[in-house]
Amino acid sequence: MDILLHQSKLSDKSSKIQITGSKSESNRLLLLQALYQGISLENVSNSDDSVLMQKALASKENVIDIHHAGTAMRFLTAYFATQIGRTVELTGSKRMKERPIGILVEALKQLGAEINYIENEGFPPLLIKGKTLTKHKVTLKANVSSQYISALLLIAPKLENGLELTLEGEITSVPYINMTLSLLNEIGVETSFNKNTIIVKPKELNKNSQNHLTVESDWSSASYYFSCAGLSEIGTQIEIASYKNKSLQGDSVLVELYQNFGVSAQFSGHTLQLKKTNHPESSINFNLKNAPDIAQTIVVTAFGLGLKCDLYGLHTLKIKETDRLVALKTELEKFGAKVEITKDSLHLEASNHIKSNVSIETYNDHRMAMAFAPLALKTNLVIKDAEVVSKSYPTFWRDFKNIGFLTESNNN
Ligand SMILES: O=C(O)C1=C[C@@H](OP(=O)(O)O)[C@@H](O)[C@H](O)C1
Numbered sequence: 001m002d003i004l005l006h007q008s009k010l011s012d013k014s015s016k017i018q019i020t021g022s023k024s025e026s027n028r029l030l031l032l033q034a035l036y037q038g039i040s041l042e043n044v045s046n047s048d049d050s051v052l053m054q055k056a057l058a059s060k061e062n063v064i065d066i067h068h069a070g071t072a073m074r075f076l077t078a079y080f081a082t083q084i085g086r087t088v089e090l091t092g093s094k095r096m097k098e099r100p101i102g103i104l105v106e107a108l109k110q111l112g113a114e115i116n117y118i119e120n121e122g123f124p125p126l127l128i129k130g131k132t133l134t135k136h137k138v139t140l141k142a143n144v145s146s147q148y149i150s151a152l153l154l155i156a157p158k159l160e161n162g163l164e165l166t167l168e169g170e171i172t173s174v175p176y177i178n179m180t181l182s183l184l185n186e187i188g189v190e191t192s193f194n195k196n197t198i199i200v201k202p203k204e205l206n207k208n209s210q211n212h213l214t215v216e217s218d219w220s221s222a223s224y225y226f227s228c229a230g231l232s233e234i235g236t237q238i239e240i241a242s243y244k245n246k247s248l249q250g251d252s253v254l255v256e257l258y259q260n261f262g263v264s265a266q267f268s269g270h271t272l273q274l275k276k277t278n279h280p281e282s283s284i285n286f287n288l289k290n291a292p293d294i295a296q297t298i299v300v301t302a303f304g305l306g307l308k309c310d311l312y313g314l315h316t317l318k319i320k321e322t323d324r325l326v327a328l329k330t331e332l333e334k335f336g337a338k339v340e341i342t343k344d345s346l347h348l349e350a351s352n353h354i355k356s357n358v359s360i361e362t363y364n365d366h367r368m369a370m371a372f373a374p375l376a377l378k379t380n381l382v383i384k385d386a387e388v389v390s391k392s393y394p395t396f397w398r399d400f401k402n403i404g405f406l407t408e409s410n411n412n
């Protein structure tokens, strides 16, 4: 399905958008729920990636396909490595087979796991034979993906002696590691993270222990509304829910970053009120190594406002749903933008011209579709294969229409 977005203006009646739970928090908590009894959850994400995670954890099949879900692939590799007596083939989409997993597999093997590559060395699919992991110390590279680290941390309290991780190189996406540790703490697991060492103490929850956790709504999904506010006229307001002032999600840095685009974000209880209050700064320069998932949103907002934009710390973007650096350059240039990319940065020139009626390819990447959609506040455009949004935010197009976007779909 392609969606034609006519140039739109946000509706004056500020309607409140209820955004689904964080997929990162949900996928961690679903795994902890499978490992420990007595955990109940509220506001779990309805994203494809979380539904796939739930199904995989409940499945009794020998082959489990997690499609495009990176966290599910990495977290379930660790999970199945500890499921004694079970042998599972863990596989995914064509793209998943190109997303590296060797660092995690090697770390699990150092702990005593039995995992084999079915096709290419270092990549899914994997054949995992569940075993008791006997060791508790492991060293791994931390500059490729934090998901390998979170995967190990999630199973750590179940290991006989817990886990001591030594991280090598510059640690990437640190807030996601802290999120994992905080969620472990919430269910009573003791952890420490000092410099490059993380320690998780072993823990068996007592039979009667009950933990009820409410998943905060997804901040990466919130970014598209920050972008809408940023691209609107001064005075425009949008309300999104349900958010917390002290979030576990690193993408909550949006509140600070979007001030540069003239957007103010105020809490009223768990509702976040976004308002365009000021003109933007003349140029944007951010390091996003702690918040890689909002890079696409930010560069599109900057382009829509005609701003020069330099983004750094983007080394993980090449191994996500698509090579996001190449995808951004290709699609932005269709509108007439001038973009340079390196292996870890992106540079957009200031320009006040935006070509109309461009068709955006989404490359099986939900964030390509959602990041470009707010540009309809400036021009007409088409989003190809628009259903990709369901990877993290299935009701995105409905919600988008509700705040005033004029959309037309065609099913080709
Ligand atoms: O742990 C997580 O939930 C995630 C970690 C990040 O990945 P990297 O650590 O690979 O950057 C992020 O991009 C991804 O969307 C979700």
Ligand SMILES: C=C(OP(=O)(O)O)C(=O)O
Pocket: 068, 069, 070, 071, 072, 293, 320, 321, 367, 392
């Ligand atoms: C990179 C992402 O997800 P994953 O790595 O879990 O596929 C994302 O949601 O932007």
